[in-house]
Amino acid sequence: MNGELVRACATKAQPGMKVDTKSQYVRDAQYEAFSRILKNHELYCTVCDNNNGNCVVHNTAEHLEIEHQKYEFRPKPYPPDQSHPMYRYEPDQCILCGRCVEACQDLQVNETLTIDWNREVPRVIWDNDVPINESSCVSCGHCVTVCPCNALMEKSMLGEAGFLTAIPPKVLEPMIDITKEIEPGYKQIFAISEIEASMRKTRIKRTKTVCTYCGVGCSFEVWTKDRKILKIEPVAEAPVNGISTCVKGKFGWDFVNSEERLTKPLIRKGEEFVESTWEEALTLIASKLKEMKEKYGPNAMGYIASSKCSNEENFLFQKFVRAIMGTNNVDNCSRYCQSPATAGLLRTVGIGGDSGTIEDIQSSDLIVVIGANPAESHPVLSTRIKRAHKLHGQKLIVADLRKHELAERANLQIHPKPGSDLIWLSAVTKYIVDQGWEDKEFLNKRVAGVEEYIQKLDKFTLEYAEETTGLSKDTIIQIANMIHDAKSVCMLWAMGVTQHKGGTDTSTAISNLLLITGNYGRPGTGAYPLRGHNNVQGACDFGTMPAWMPGYEPVQDPKVREKYENAWGVKLPEEPGLDNHQMVEGIDKGKLKGLYLFGEDMAIVDSNINHVESAFEKLEFFVVQDVFFSKTARFADVVLPAAPSLEKDGTFTNTERRIQRFYKVFEPMGDAKPDWEIFQEIANRLGANWNYKHPSEIMAEAASLATIFAGVSYDRLEQWNTQLWPVAKDGTSTPLLFTDRFGFPDGKARLVPVDWTQPFRPGEDYDIHLNNGRLLEHFHEGNLTYRSKAIASKTPNPWLEVSPELAEERNIKDGSLVRLTSPYGVVEVRALVTDRVEGKELYLTMNNREDIEAVNLLTSSYHDDITHTPNYKEMDVRLEILEEEGEPPLPDTNHRFGNRIPQISVRVEDKWKRQDYTPISEIVEQGGAKYGEGNQAN
Amino acid sequence: MAKAIRQIKKEVPNPVEEKAEAISAIVDALAENRDAIVKTLNIVKQLNEIGILDAVNALLEKRTEVSVIALQQVNQPAMYNTVKNAFNAFKFFGSLQPEKLQTIMSGVDRSLERFTDAVESGEEQSLWKLGRSMTNPEIRTSLTSMLQFLRGMGEAFSEDQQQQLH
Incomplete structure (x- = not known):
């Protein structure tokens, strides 16, 4: 660039920049750089399962017209790690490019992978260098997706993708040796591997699909060979997720070929079902x-x-x-x-959907998450928050009973008393109005019912809020300040808000707060009820x-x-x-x-x-x-x-x-x-x-x-094209709502006064609060995801989270079998002691395998008055210990027991500091290669 | 009133019926491809007669062991040379321009004719006569070309030496 040798990946394009990628000097540098890569990677493309026309190492070697290897390939002194049920790591093939680490640290932000640049032969390590299966890896597949070669591969691909890749090792190894000995130049090898790759296209089918495991709407290709699913291949063009997936989307499709599928109609005849036509x-x-x-x-x-x-x-x-x-x-x-969320939004802004897109969420100044656990229930959406928070200074407030992953990462986590969100939300709103911080211009121009609403806020004083929610006045003021300081705010919520008797009203209170602060209709703002199902x-x-x-x-x-x-x-x-x-x-x-x-x-x-x-x-x-x-x-x-x-x-x-x-x-x-x-x-x-x-x-x-679908058509939705409703007749989408008007005839939003509904309490006999919900690995109750052996091996059972305080008081251990009793039923499940929950609050996951584990045996038929959504989150139970000792419900190989190693990116600076590292610019000099000149002098 | 039940009476596939269906499908396919099938059978018959089928069958059955042995044979320096030579020879033919090769080949062809004539007649020329041959334009052309051939070879040798130093 402008005569200097620079790294393309780390240099921003500027107008007027002179870029040279073709001169001998540059080509020498590329050759040197690529030779270093090939020192770490054995080329046996034709018998490699990653030879599908999209192998970056293969394609780059070919593009650079690499004929021979300058540095001899050297195996690394580490065996392949096959411990994880879904993917493997083969250090010998790893070129140490760091893409996997970057994806894990800064895109998925699970912070499991690093490269240890300090050891003699560096490699990718998981946590503190433990086998993959014992690490904090959440099996999202990001690392495997971005790996430019076959170092990280889906196990479902191994021995399946190629025509020759099922060859047993004792035959394969001498074949590779011979190829290397003969080394006719890579051009010939590539010619053969390309023929083989194009042959693979005849039997590997690639089909675009949309994930069915949550409301985020990830799309990707499914690679199949007959009825076998070889892998899920995310693509950069996917509008919501790009290359991101979670464990369910990437590895959770075995159910499709399950032998337990219904394949014939059944008719009840007497005491049994009989197959029929x-x-x-x-x-x-x-x-x-x-x-x-x-x-x-x-x-x-x-x-x-x-x-x-x-x-x-x-x-x-x-x-x-x-x-x-x-x-x-x-x-x-x-x-x-989500009906209460829809109802709350229909009342206030007139359209019952998310105000904007995932791009608004990732570009917002402040994210407020209330009663939602996106890191488990909407994993890919949460990666965008985690990334913005880690790298781009986005602030994060989380209101939840549990210290889940986003709560751990939050700038401020609050733990209000169960079911009291409406109060602190209204108190924050009132405080903002009292300080004169409301967006007056926005309210004047775009909102109706302002005066009347503000009058009705009187009740929600800081004192009242402190008493009913258990949050201190300072905390409420701090929230108000953070919202006031932020240029744009997105509020995200889910079942922790909606599954209450006052679910619609609390949703309304969220929307009211957004209206008062003018956080609608601009990029990076709005209300986001996170939809649970696809x-x-x-x-x-x-x-x-x-x-x-x-x-x-x-x-x-x-x-x-x-x-x-x-x-x-x-x-x-x-x-x-x-x-x-x-x-x-x-x-x-x-x-x-x-x-x-x-x-x-x-x-x-x-x-x-x-x-x-x-x-x-x-x-x-x-x-x-x-x-x-x-x-x-x-x-x-x-x-x-x-x-x-x-x-x-x-x-x-x-x-x-x-x-x-x-x-x-x-x-x-x-x-x-x-x-x-x-x-x-x-x-x-x-x-x-x-x-x-x-x-x-x-x-x-x-x-x-x-009307809202006027311009929707399959032609406009071909492949990766999408449309966001309302869609005008000419096909124009509306990614961001309310930029000009709200969804009412006069175009104005409504501030709707709401009051608190006391949550249902079954009575004195039931002394412990019961919370419940989904988890990352299983979809809902798990009837699809349990059919994946790999997922079931990592997460075989539901469990009951018990706080360390309660565990000590009642003598509960990991694996103790407990019985929970509510006025409506009984559940028996094994306990897990964790500080994700506090005091006398339990959390029961909903991935039940046995009927007796189903949380809804305990819940009541009380419901939100407006939408009739059940109050799943309002229940107290009695707890008895049935067996003190027992098998813990989660195996040691579950990611929850791992140790994350947070860092930013792959820390390539550490590589540059190594004694044996020579910058490429020192080896290659303008006008020809140094080493060549030296020899010519002889 | 419908109590929850889990009992499912699956229609157990009738093996006899399934077999009959499969056979009729095969017969259909045979009938549709009568000519091709008959020809194929003939080929197979002959392969069987000369024992090739048995050999192939044995090879396939023992494919892993056989491959290991075969690869052991290939995985030796002498074989590397053979394969490398084959690659080089292949490259060499690829690099030749057909017109040039034609000229040389026709030259070689004519030379061989003369050569065999000479061998057959057993004629021996005196040194003087040999010296006089240099005046012969055909011999001169041939010697000049030979010298150029040697020059080209020398050039390739010295280039190769330089490359090895790299």
Whole structure:
């Protein structure tokens, strides 16, 4: 650059810069640099599983026209590390480039990998140099993805990807030796390896898909050979995650080929289920639905949709329910999680979705996380926060009962009393107003109801807040100051807020605080209810809700109904239907006689499941459609085998409101069918006469009817292209909401006064608070992720987190079996003593394997008044010890027992300081190579 | 009233039926590719008669052991030379320009003719006569070309020496 030799990777491009990459001088330097790399890497490309046309070392050697190796390859004195069940490290192939370390330290920010530059032969080490499987590694796969060669590889690739790579070592090693001895020059070797690489393309299929393990919406390629999944290959073009993944997205897909998949319809006959043909099952369903509709009326049936299924499937299901079955009794599982957040936002800003995108979150000055554990439940999203916080000075406030990973990293962690978030949020808001720090211009121009709202804040004094939340006045003032000092604030929340009796009101309080401080409508600001399932957002968006047609158009609005009635040629029911909670109540009271449910395990995930299960027993007819024989399916009359996302086409909408396409990888297993095909076949048996051949036709219909999807089309969603609703007719997306107007007719936001709802307390007999939630390794209750042997080996059981104080008081040890009793049921589970929880607060993970471990045996049927979302997070229990000693619920190989080694990047400066390091610029001189000249003089 | 049940009666695949289905699928495929199959069978028959199938079968069955032995044979300095020589020879032919090679080859061809004539006739020329041959334009051309050939070889040798010093 401008005549100087500089490192391309560390030099910022500037206008007017003169860059030379071709002169002899530069080429000599490149040759020297690359020779040093090849000293650490044996080239046996044709028999290497990474020879798939995208090996960086291979391609660079070829690009630089390297013919021979200047320095001889030297194996490192370390054996390969095969300890981890998902990937291996082969030091002999490691070129010590440090990409894995950088990814681990500064992108994933798990801080496990370093390179020890001080030892004679450096290598990558995990924690304090322990086997990979015993380290703090969270198996996110970042290091494997960025490795430019085969040093870090997915075990699923080894011996599978190449035509010659399954050769046993005793044959392979002499082959490599011979190749090296003969060394005809790398050009010839590359020619052969390229032929082999292109041959691989004929049998390795690469398909874009969208992850189904949380609402973040990571997309990546799936590499498959027949039905075998070779690996998940993230790509830089993926709009949300780029090259990032978490353990579930990277390694959690074994369930697709599980032998326990449902492959044939089942019909209950007496005391058992009997396999049947589709014809028999569909005919039975159609005749039964028809008969019940005639006998009891359309509203005696309930329909539960799936937040794991596609937008098209949800659209078609609600069309089936409304147009064919004539009822609005349709709901999805957002009722269990995020409905209060949606309701709180609809009240205040008029649109019930995230205000912006992951880019706003990573560019914000201050992140406030309330009642959410993104590092486990939204792992890739949390990496962006961790990175911004570590490298770019982003501030972080975490309000949580547990000291989870983000709480540990936070500038300020607060631990309010359970269920008291509304109070401290309102107190902070009041303090800000009292100080005159509110954004007056923003409030004047863009917000309605300001005066009235401020008056209603009177109650939330610092004294009142201190008393009810347990937070000191200083802490509340500190929060207010941090919000005031920040130029932009994003607030993120999840189940810790919504799963309370006052869930909607607390969500409203969050939005109020953002409005008061003007933190809406600008980059880096806004409200972010983090959606738990891959398509919670989409299921709601596409109308599987009792009061809303697709695109949040009210069922009660005659104009909306007219639009759909004209399109579908039927009369639609006028009144909103029952939600999930009301359906269960309806069954209990004998009003609801039948239920059709797909892609949802309500017998585990609903609260107070003893009650739910007794309701299911009363059903006259129950259809369950799923990938596995779920717990809910045990109650069914007909069970239909559905196809998971890898076996169909469709779109999902992530937490950012981003619509993304996924493509079929495999044909459905056995007789399983995509959900939308099943709906169509049932509808047609009831006279619908539908003829959808591909999900794109369903999306086209949705786009023609729902205003916010006007410009959505499969063509615009090809491959990595995505659209964020509202999408204008011309296809323009809206990544950031509210830049000009809020979602009300007058364009103004509303400040809505809210009051605190006391959380439910079961009484004096129950003396310990019970918290619960997800964990990183398992999706929800784990019915998909337990089918991955590797994941199950690292995290085989649920566990109960007990604080050291309580453990000492009650004599509980790691592995003690305890019984928890609430007024609603009993759970038996093994304990883990950890300071992630405090005092008399327990945390029970929800990845239950046995029925007796399910947390929802304990939870109640109380709920948020507005949305009927159960108060999963409000329960106290009694604790008894059943066995004092026992096998700890987590093996030593779980990442929670590792020791992180935080540092910034790979510390290449330490390499440069080594005695044996000679800068390339000293070896290569302008005008030719020094070593050459010296010899010529002879 | 529907109690939770977990019992699933799986349709046990009938082995006889499955076999019959598989056989009929194979017969279909055979019928569709009648000519190709008959020809292939003929080839296979002949391979079998001369014992090649047995040999291949044995090789495949013992593939790992056989590969190890074969590689041991290859994994020796003499074999490295053979392979390297083969590569070099291959490179050499690649570098030759066909027109030049043609000129030389036709020269060599004619030379051989003369050469065999001379050998057959057993004629021996006196030194004087040999000296006089230098005036012969054909001999002169040939000697000049030979000298250039030697020069080229010398150039390549000295370049090679320089390269080795690097």
